[in-house]
Amino acid sequence: MQNVVMRRHEIPTRALQIGIFLSLLLFGYSNLYKPLPAWQSEALVVVIAQDSTLTYEEFSKQLAQKFAAYLAVPLKIILVPANQVEATMLSRHAHLSASGFSLAEKNPALLFGPGYLTLREQVAYNQYQPAPRNTSGLLGKRIAVVAGSNQEKALITLKEQLPALNWESRKNQTVEDLLGEVSKGALDYTIADHEQIAQMLNFHPNLAVAFNIGKPSQLAWAFPANADNELIAANERFFASIEKNGELNKLLDHYFGHNDRLAPLDAAEFMKQLDTTLPRYQSLFEEVGKVVNEDWRLIAAIAYQESHWDPLATSFTNVRGMMMLTEATADEMKVANRLNPRDSTLGGAKYLRQIKEQLPDSIQEPARTWMALAAYNQGMGHLEDARVLTQRQKADKDAWTDVKKWMPSLNNPLYFEKLKHGYARGGEAVIFVENIRAYYDMLTRLDSHNDSEKQPRHAYQLVSTRDKPAFSLSGLRKAEVGSHNKQAAVDYSLVR
The missing domain is CATH 3.40.190.10 (Periplasmic binding protein-like II)
Incomplete structure (x- = not known):
């Protein structure tokens, strides 16, 4: 009987607890989805x-x-x-x-x-399978696109002309995921814009483009x-x-700018070497990167462009080793043996650092690195000629985007005869830099999947809804706008 009485007393207490819990939950929910005030x-x-x-x-x-x-x-x-x-x-x-x-x-x-960027939506297919010749070839095929994406909107428009067209609308997947499925044969086709396809061709060389969907549009x-x-x-x-x-x-x-730099065969060979050769030298690249305070993946990208990670590589001009150093550069960097992987890699990395230190302060990153690589390939004098030529054309001599347009003209007598250092194979320097940018981008992407601690810090708060709702009850860190200037001092927090 005493137990019964106690339980009767527990009922209103339990009800009160539940009421408080529901009130807190309701309060949290209302705050969770409370619209933002004016910016x-x-x-x-x-x-x-x-x-x-x-x-x-x-x-x-x-x-x-x-x-x-x-x-x-x-x-x-x-x-x-x-x-x-x-x-x-x-x-x-x-x-x-x-x-x-x-x-x-x-x-x-x-x-x-x-509008700031013009893109073309395209049909991507596996080149080892028959290609669709026109939109009718999409009928009856397994097609998937990201739900709510520009690609799905393009298919919705196409369906007005082709009512029998069907596709899967994938949630919580990316264009990158779907292009990977096409590459593996799990999908017949997907739709992606030309920049997305160009980028993923570096990882899936068997992808190909059948035709455009609709007209080019600006984002x-x-x-x-x-x-x-x-x-x-x-x-x-x-x-x-x-x-x-x-x-x-x-x-x-x-x-x-470098998305479509590599030919499919070059990209395929690079991906192969990532599995077979890079493991033997990654620790070396990491060590050298720490010595010169440079990202090891950039050092690795340079070495691959120079020698395909072959420490015994030798050219007909007697440029040798992992970083393909000339005798003069090796002597300057005190490299005793150009065919020694560590000596060559460290010598090349130090040489790049020396060039970067010699560049004018007006050249900011990332252009500073790309300019240094161009000088690494053709010499500081020819880089300076390219900058002078760029300035003469009323363009920005400190911007790689402008310099790379004019550097190939160093082989044209109309230009090089009026420059201090004369003729140079400026076009080779541009190809050299852009290839390294592509390899570096691939290394960065693949490495970032394996080590989240290497992700850069950002000057903004980032909230991802991949695995959880976007709007959480955790409070934002207060960011105060400085009164002395127009730049905002922003605390960073990452919610995943």
Whole structure:
């Protein structure tokens, strides 16, 4: 009987506990999805980037950082799957989307900023399988695209002309995933833009393009139709500014300029060497990287471009070793044996560091590294001639995007006869640099999958919804805008 009485007393207590719990849960839920206030009042611009590891997404994040710096506000980036981007904006949880929407899209719920990148959506297939000759060849095939992506929107438009067209709409997958499935034969086709395909060809050389879907379209940032007019106007001024001063072109070149540099056979051979040869020398590249304070993956990329990681490589001009050093460079760097892998790699890396230190302070990274590599290949004097020629053409002598356009002209007497150091094979230097950029990009991508601790820190808060909801109850770190300048001092936190 006493136990019964005690239990009766426990009932209202338990009910009270449940009530408190539900109230807290409701409070948390309401705060979880509480729309953001105006960007000025929180000093926070929230930009959405699609959850993918493709270069385009990194480009979007970098562009968003520049916009936040332009506004002098901290930045928070929420990563959501493509099919949630629009809904997240329209539910007022984000001020804008930095994931490119096609300007050709007809959507009364959205406003678009200036176009900044023209892309072509293409049908990707496995070249060991029959290629579709036209859109009718897509019927009855296993096709998958990322749900809510520009690629799916292109198929929706095509279906108006081809009602029998069907495809799988994949959630929580990326274009990169689907291109991998096509490469392995798990899918017949997928749709991707030409930059995505060019990049993934380096990892899957058996991919090929059948034809374009629709017309080329420009990408633009998207805003809710009722977005703040001041933010939209600032965005237009921002894009006008970075287009005029060349920053947009530099950013596009940094992320996309080398995507299609490698031929499929070169990329396939590199991928093979990653498994067979790199393990023997990776510790050496890491050691040398620490000595010269350089990313070991860049050292490895240079060595592969020079010798395909062959320490005994020798050219007909007697350039030898892992880093293919000349006798003069080896003597200058005190390399006793050019055929010794460590001596050659360390000598080449020190030589690159010496060149970088000699470059004018006006050349900033990453252009500083690409310029140093061009000088590594053709000599400092010829690099300086290329910079002088670039300046004569009213272009930026400190920007690799401009210098690489004019460096090939060093073999043209119309130009080199008016330059201090004369003739040079400037085109070879450009190919040398761009190949290294491609190999370095591949090494960075593959290595980043294996070691999350090597991921760079960013000047923004990053929230990913790959494995959890985007909007968490954990509070943001307060970021204060400095009163002495226009740059925002931003705390960084990563939520995964």
